[in-house]
Amino acid sequence: MKRQGLESTFASQHDGVEFLLRRNCSIGPAGLIGVFASLVALSFGFGVAFASFGPWLILPFAGLEMLVVGAAFLACGRRVGDFERIFVGAQSVTVEHVDGRRRTLQEFNPRWARLAVLHAPAGVTVLLSQSGRQVELGRHLGFERRLAFAKEFGAALRGAANA
Secondary structure: OOOEOOOEEEEEEOOEEEEEEEOOOOOOHHHHHHHHHHHHHHHHHHHHHHHOOOOOOHHHHHHHHHHHHHHHHHHHHOOOOOEEEEEEEOOOEEEEEEEOOEEEEEEEOOOOOEEEEEEEOOEEEEEEEEOOEEEEEOOOOOHHHHHHHHHHHHHHHHHHHHO
């Protein structure tokens, strides 16, 4: 298998090409826990310092603030494992999306499937369609990377359709 970049992985096999597209996560779980722990220490440090001068109500608000920040970190952390796996073979194109706990799997015929790249002010959308069904590809990629992916995927799809 050949693997290439784009916050994703492209792998080539003798019977097809696989694209693995993941979210760009700049910090891992251990780093996120470290950042959160320092925020808690800093917030409660200031809270205790101010509470020692009299305004003790700052401590419950610091606790509430850390609960909200923790909930936001948890919500973002749940999406770290999201990915798209696209396999282009001579007989089928398989698209697997994993978003949180939801997993969808769709299959297309490479000879009948059509790739569309739509340019809009909000960005680029890459669509694969066949027989009234369509699926958006490259949702986890940025603008330039999505264009590069569309080019690579289009070449793989043409190669599978001509095989």
